[in-house]
Amino acid sequence: MSAIDKVNKDYRYSAEHEWVDSSTPAKVGLSQIAVDALGDVVYVDLPEAGTTVTAGEVCGEVESTKSVSEIYSPVTGTVVEANDAVVDDPAMLNSDPYGQAWLFTVEVESEGELLTPEEYAAAQDDED
Amino acid sequence: MNTEESKPTPLTAVHERLGASFTDFGGWWMPLRYGSDVAEHKAVRESAGIFDLSHMGEISVTGPDAGAFLDHALVGRLSAIEVGKAKYSLLCNEQGGVIDDLITYRLGADDFLVVPNAANTPAALAALRERTTGFDGEVFDVTIEDRTAATALIAVQGPASEAILLEVVAPESTDAVTSLRYYAIVDVVVNTPSGELPVKFARTGYTGEDGFEIYVDAQDDDGAAERLWTVLESAGQAHGLVPCGLASRDSLRLEAGMPLHGHELSEQIDPYSAGLGMVVALKSKEAFVGRDALAQIKENGPARKLVGLANDTKRAARPGYTVLHNGEPVGEVTSGAPSPTLGHAIALAFVSPDLTEPGTELEVDLRGKPTAFRVVELPFYKRAR
Numbered sequence: 001m002s003a004i005d006k007v008n009k010d011y012r013y014s015a016e017h018e019w020v021d022s023s024t025p026a027k028v029g030l031s032q033i034a035v036d037a038l039g040d041v042v043y044v045d046l047p048e049a050g051t052t053v054t055a056g057e058v059c060g061e062v063e064s065t066k067s068v069s070e071i072y073s074p075v076t077g078t079v080v081e082a083n084d085a086v087v088d089d090p091a092m093l094n095s096d097p098y099g100q101a102w103l104f105t106v107e108v109e110s111e112g113e114l115l116t117p118e119e120y121a122a123a124q125d126d127e128d
Numbered sequence: 129m130n131t132e133e134s135k136p137t138p139l140t141a142v143h144e145r146l147g148a149s150f151t152d153f154g155g156w157w158m159p160l161r162y163g164s165d166v167a168e169h170k171a172v173r174e175s176a177g178i179f180d181l182s183h184m185g186e187i188s189v190t191g192p193d194a195g196a197f198l199d200h201a202l203v204g205r206l207s208a209i210e211v212g213k214a215k216y217s218l219l220c221n222e223q224g225g226v227i228d229d230l231i232t233y234r235l236g237a238d239d240f241l242v243v244p245n246a247a248n249t250p251a252a253l254a255a256l257r258e259r260t261t262g263f264d265g266e267v268f269d270v271t272i273e274d275r276t277a278a279t280a281l282i283a284v285q286g287p288a289s290e291a292i293l294l295e296v297v298a299p300e301s302t303d304a305v306t307s308l309r310y311y312a313i314v315d316v317v318v319n320t321p322s323g324e325l326p327v328k329f330a331r332t333g334y335t336g337e338d339g340f341e342i343y344v345d346a347q348d349d350d351g352a353a354e355r356l357w358t359v360l361e362s363a364g365q366a367h368g369l370v371p372c373g374l375a376s377r378d379s380l381r382l383e384a385g386m387p388l389h390g391h392e393l394s395e396q397i398d399p400y401s402a403g404l405g406m407v408v409a410l411k412s413k414e415a416f417v418g419r420d421a422l423a424q425i426k427e428n429g430p431a432r433k434l435v436g437l438a439n440d441t442k443r444a445a446r447p448g449y450t451v452l453h454n455g456e457p458v459g460e461v462t463s464g465a466p467s468p469t470l471g472h473a474i475a476l477a478f479v480s481p482d483l484t485e486p487g488t489e490l491e492v493d494l495r496g497k498p499t500a501f502r503v504v505e506l507p508f509y510k511r512a513r
Binding site for chain 1 (some may be wrong): 378465
């Protein structure tokens, strides 16, 4: 399977595998490529509502049976809501990373460097 | 990841068809998981899993001096193994460090099969060949042959293993399977759609469950491994058998408290530190490679010891993380994961010998956050018998 098949075409992506949608406030999540590399997710640590996140900086953690990975915020702004459902049931990230398992929403002040779905997928294929 | 440098096994095409995620492991292109590694792990605990272990090495040691040679080269007394039985042993360097941990099967009076780890097979072969000349300059009358490429290895592990294997063997092999004891090996005939397939069943494993490892000669029959896998998969369906990758193999062995070379064992780690002093035959063997250093380490006591750590969260301690006691560094984590069976974090770590008592409260630095862990008895998980 090439990377483009694992990319949701409606979102934009950071090089660190986070996706962000175009709604207001913006939803942030992890790409399926990142989730597949992690394996079964068992723990998710998210920024709380009201905290400030900065594009390109660590704002949380995702832990799987095999490894732990940091969440980098793709945008700068204030967190409006963290997704408690994914904290309670981290396995949701494996089954629906582009839907129910969004991580948090942000009132965006500015964006980091974001890639189109095609650019993001191409960057992954280059790494193989 | 580099597919050009990783060797395929005789079953790589099967794993691709099953949709596996792959990884390089010890120079081999191996399935990491087929779907959920936690589901694969649980299947082995509750029913059964099937693993491709063809990356493991197979070294044939034959000849009139085979037993005496292995006594010289390894730390255990391999000459005492009965024909048809196996023994876990270590290949140590002169300093007492572990070049590899391996299982040795005695197939005949002068015929042994040594099974090293995939990544260590070249080092194990080189050490064994070098050791064919004994301390007195006498050359052991043995033949050492690398059979790795000619051998496929499939493991069936879990409580349903025996029932599954009984469905695939020829009627005359039934008794051989049911009477096969732990750490024993026997010739068995498997029925496949294209005829009978002679293989060896060993009742060994790396999961903490009952299970079998099946050695298949793939030298003149490169489709044999795939035929066996297919027969096992279809017989296993009704028993809940699932294909399992290396991710679940690692979490299963960790729960069972079994060491993984490169983590709990290495050329810099001696058997006494790793809690494997009982496999070193200091009493029954007067000379073997590494004996002097090992005797010294035993007398002085190791500088650090392997312990099990656990806490009540899912925040796992990972290899390389620092173990703390009252804020001071006292050791290092070698393996760690959230245990799928127990539901909390478990880890193996080397710590100061005075901090190994179960119940001792320690901390692990989880990326800057000191987190409470306590020393627990090993293994973390033991199956009900």
